[in-house]
Amino acid sequence: MSQGCRDCGTCTKPGLARLAQNWAVGALHLCTAGISWLIKRGTRRHCPQCRHQLAGHQRRRDGAFID
Numbered sequence: 856m857s858q859g860c861r862d863c864g865t866c867t868k869p870g871l872a873r874l875a876q877n878w879a880v881g882a883l884h885l886c887t888a889g890i891s892w893l894i895k896r897g898t899r900r901h902c903p904q905c906r907h908q909l910a911g912h913q914r915r916r917d918g919a920f921i922d
C-alpha cells in the first residue's frame with residue numbers, strides 16, 4: 856500500500872481507524888447491494904491519487920493544494 860496523500864483525511868488516519876472505516880464502508884456497500892457504492896461513485900468527487908473523497912482533502916478539485 857502506498858502512503859496516500861498527506862492532506863487526505865482518510866490517508867492520514869491511524870491504520871486501525873482506516874481499517875475499521877474500510878470494513879464499515881465495505882459492509883455498507885454489501886448490505887445495499889452496491890447501491891451505496893453507485894451513489895458514492897455518482898455524487899462524490901474522488902482524489903486521483905488515493906481515490907478517497909476529495910471532501911476529505913485540503914485541496915481544490917483541480918488537485919492544487921490550498922496552501
Ligand SMILES: [Zn+2]
Nearest residue numbers: 863866905907
Ligand atoms: Zn486518501
Ligand SMILES: [Zn+2]
Nearest residue numbers: 860863902905
Ligand atoms: Zn488523496
